[in-house]
Amino acid sequence: MAGLIIKDIQKSFGKTKVLHGINMEISDGEFIVIVGPSGCGKSTLLRMIAGLENVTSGEILIDNLNVNNKEPMDRNIAMVFQNYALYPHMSVFKNMAYGLKIAGIPKLEISERVQEAAKMLELGELLERKPRELSGGQRQRVAMGRAIVRKPAVFLFDEPLSNLDAKLRIQMRLEIKSLQQRLGTTSLFVTHDQVEAMTLADRMVVMNEGVAEQIGSPLDVFQKPETIFSAQFIGSPAMNLIKGVTDGQSIKLENGVLLKCVTNFSGEVLAGLRPEDLLPDKKGEIIIQIDMAEPIGASTILHGTLKNSDIKIVSMVQGLVDQKDMQKEMSFSISPEVIHLFNRESGKRIN
């Protein structure tokens, strides 16, 4: 059992505070993805867990053991870096064996463990190559192999896919997921890509400006975003947020449109409408003047404004809509239970 507990972790660089107290409890074998825009402190958090940055205050417990003051090597973790950080002068085999050799493991066992990892990652043919003779995807695998052979308690991934091209990224994403499921090792994965976060995570942490906005399963975060930030960050295209006033029975949008929506709050709110929740409906209340259509294959993203206002709104409809026969005006409806309501002041979810 190797869980990871993070208690009120804070971090300052000089006078700049970058982490404002993060709390998290990760159970054994869980795959956690920390997602957020660049500069939100997600990499710093990971590096603190790895022992590459000092902890300003708070506690990090690996396997119920406080590791705040332990060297990276004594924390029983392995890390995969964004630029892979392979040792350029060593062969693939030596790259993977380096940590084991230092740990004083017998040669025979080292060889077995490296071979095993190489087989798992389909690196068998490449063991004698130098990193510069490998493609991006292969280097990525070697970096993973180096982490696997050490059989650590926790894997840490620092944006490991962002240097790969789009196609390879999707492939490696799947491989990481299946590998983690097979090994069952607790993993922490940092990314700025919300699709990666959605697909990989058992639970995800949405971070913004040093604060964990929401921690939950991908579907939870998607269906019930706790804050305006996580509502807008997760989901593509991003959720529409429109000012409105609710009386508990319905909500009146800024342009006067009335939508049914039952809630026990009344007053000023922000209404969140996901683009894909807007369904084309001839009798729909939401009338959009379309300015632009972006066909993306299976569906089309429509950019426009709400009728009688200059409020921008995005919707997504199934199938292709050709720019030519695009209607100037389209009406949509939305079912009341997928309308997200947020408090305008606190940014917190209401319903």
Add this chain to the structure above:
Amino acid sequence: MEKRVHFKGWFLPVLLIAPQLFITAVFFFYPAGTAIWWSLFNPDPFGLNTKFVGLANFEFLFSDPYYKESFYTTAIFSVLVTFFSMGLALFLAVLADRLIKGAGIYKTLLIWPYAVAPAIAGILWMFLFDTRTGLISWYLGLMGYDWNHLLNHNEAMGLVVIVSTWSRVSYNFLFFLAGLQAIPKSIIEAAAIDGARFWRRFLTIVFPLLSPITFFLVVMNIVYAFFDTFGVIHTITKGGPGQSTTILVYKVYSDGFVGLDLGSSAAQSVILLVIVGILTILQFKFVEKRVHY
């Protein structure tokens, strides 16, 4: 697409490289050609008569025990200077690389000696080690050590090695520091997570990654020790005592301009020319391959 400038006609391109060609011709081809020419003659000391002697100058050199001795001296001298100046520079660079505050001052101070001309450096240290008035030799005397590089062969060699090393450390330091800073931080961090402590990381990761720079510096330092230390030796020991600090380039000077044996001096220059040529070829061959990886 390769970036190339195409010129119409030949005049402009020739004009553009003319200054470089001129400098190379005047300061390299002309003296080198003259040296090769003179090495085949035996002029009398007053330059009144010259006699063509073929390769006799070379034959004489290779059978001359003093010349062999000078080769040996040069080898010891250049190995010592290269080893100490690079070792010290690497040590200082590793320290400077770990600095966060005050790195600028530290670096500036370390680079200063490079601005001191070899002859000046020689005089500076000569004062410090002067057998009668030198500060360091006085302290050594207090500790019961009688320093006299004017009489003791090893002390003479030691002193020129110290001075040459001192004026070379800056150059090596700059290259090593640049090399260290070019190593991605994440590689060091990966090694730290893999369990390697500082010393092990240095031996198995950092030093191998510095190997192209190390090799480049070895060649540059040998060339430096062979040629640029003339000023140091001339100001401190004048090749003495005896022949103990007469390195090849100093022998070229002393045989030619003191001994007035211009034929032999020219022949020695030609031999040095060949040595530099070989070093340069080595340099190009290996540095292009980036040595270790």
